Structures are given as C-alpha cells and as structure tokens.
Amino acid sequence: MSANRIIAATPDSRVTAVRASSWGGLFDCAHKWEGEHLLGMRMPAGLRAQLGTAIHASTAKFDAGRLPGGERVTVDDAAGVFVDTLTKPERDVDYTKDDLTVRDAERIGLTLHSMYCLDVSPQFEFQSVEAKLAPVDIDCGGGVIVRLTGTMDRARVATTPAGAVIPDIKSGARVIEKGEVKTKGRSAQLGTYQLMHEQEHRAPTAGGQVIALQTTSKPATGVSPVFDAKRVMLGTEDKPGLIEFAADMFRTGLFPPNPQSLLCSPKYCARWSSCIFHE
Numbered sequence: 001m002s003a004n005r006i007i008a009a010t011p012d013s014r015v016t017a018v019r020a021s022s023w024g025g026l027f028d029c030a031h032k033w034e035g036e037h038l039l040g041m042r043m044p045a046g047l048r049a050q051l052g053t054a055i056h057a058s059t060a061k062f063d064a065g066r067l068p069g070g071e072r073v074t075v076d077d078a079a080g081v082f083v084d085t086l087t088k089p090e091r092d093v094d095y096t097k098d099d100l101t102v103r104d105a106e107r108i109g110l111t112l113h114s115m116y117c118l119d120v121s122p123q124f125e126f127q128s129v130e131a132k133l134a135p136v137d138i139d140c141g142g143g144v145i146v147r148l149t150g151t152m153d154r155a156r157v158a159t160t161p162a163g164a165v166i167p168d169i170k171s172g173a174r175v176i177e178k179g180e181v182k183t184k185g186r187s188a189q190l191g192t193y194q195l196m197h198e199q200e201h202r203a204p205t206a207g208g209q210v211i212a213l214q215t216t217s218k219p220a221t222g223v224s225p226v227f228d229a230k231r232v233m234l235g236t237e238d239k240p241g242l243i244e245f246a247a248d249m250f251r252t253g254l255f256p257p258n259p260q261s262l263l264c265s266p267k268y269c270a271r272w273s274s275c276i277f278h279e
C-alpha cells in the first residue's frame, strides 16, 4: 500500500464517514456492511449481543477507574453497570434470536465480569479506555475519501516496555478455540485503531492484542499474544493491504457478497431478504 493513501480531504472531495469499529465487518461480508452502514438497514440485536454490550460497559467502567488519576471503581459497583445495561437495553433486542435466557445471560456475564476484573485487567497498565479518535481520511482515488471516525469501541491502550499496545475485548461463544484466543480476522479493526492512534499521538504502536471473554455456559477468559495488525491494513512491499481493497470498493461502489460468512443468516444479516447471493 502506498503511504499517500492516508491524506487530508480537499473541498472537492466526496467524503464518506464510517465508524472505525465497523471496519472489521467490511471484510467479512462487504455487501452486508454496505447495507447496514451506508444504506441504513437495521435489525434488532440478539440477547447474546446485548450480553456482550453489557459486559463491555461494565469492564470499561472498571478499567476507567484504573487509569492514572481515575477514581477507583469496585468490582461490585461495575457489576451494577452490567446488570443495568443487560436489563435496560437502549436498543431493540430480539429475545427469541439466541438460545439464551436473561437469567443465564446474567449468570454468565457476572461470572465473566468478575474473572475479567480480578484476573485479566490487572495484567495491563492502561493509558486510555475506549478513547475517542481523531478522524483519519483514506484517499480512494477519483476524489473519493473514506473518513474513519469514532471511538475505540471496546478497546484500550496499554503501556508495555515495547510501546503502546491496543488490547481489544471480544466477547462471544467462539472467541476461544482449543484453549487459544482467536485472532484470525481481527486485524482489520485492530489495525485501524493502531493507525488512528499513531496518527493522533505521532508515535508508533507495538501492536494489537485480543482479550477474549467466552460467553458460553462455562465462561472463560484469555489474552492473545501481541501481533502487528497494522501490517494487514497497510500491506507489504509487494502485496496490497486491506486499505487498498477497501479503497477499490468505495471508489467503484461494488461491495461484494460473502455467503460463506458465519453471519450470513436471516438472524444476523439485515440485508438477507433483498440479497440474492445466499441462495
């Protein structure tokens, strides 16, 4: 990828603003991503997604209290945020979507919350939690600019001897496999955060990392090794990175379908009813 892909927009540019946290989904099924993020197609979340939202809110509250100068938050106080977010969602939730009851979601979530606060969080020295990011503009050619905006949803910045690392919390039923935290497919979002953090702080990052919170009936947590997610975004000397592929999609307006996606289902894709590619 050429370095001049990340530039400043001019008054003549056509700018599309997208949330940095959605960038990973673009490379799962771009057609689905276009439907949801550019065409405004929406569907209610399931209870498992709401469980994820609740545990991200409670762990963020706890970690914010561990920042330098932060006001300490107890594990129990932060657990209150979990219960509130789970039981009083601010969005539509379809309680029939997942094979999970609210009672089970609460039990799993509270267990994971405690495991995270007591065992995982103390392993990190955080600089920021879900920090707001300055926008980054990507030149797609032909006067088309994609503007990455938003906050580091669910991600933190940690201080390590090697430099700043970006740990991103992922929750779900399959985030740990055979005892290993899954990092496959995580580079698009984490690499985006690395790029945005580097632009804002004008200093390199040491990499990204996945903190996994497994929301199965036997909850589990795990932390992946640090890896260079940015490389996947930028590419190498002789291979284009994901930004190059994304730029082609935005410039041409062609967002290819991926019927092999794990989310290709009427349960999870808002474009399902009008999409011909899953047949």
Ligand code: SF4
Pocket (backbone or CB within 6 Å): 029, 031, 032, 257, 258, 259, 260, 261, 263, 264, 265, 269, 270, 271, 272, 275, 276, 277, 278
């Ligand atoms: S139905 Fe499948 S192929 Fe079509 S947009 Fe949704 S996820 Fe992609």
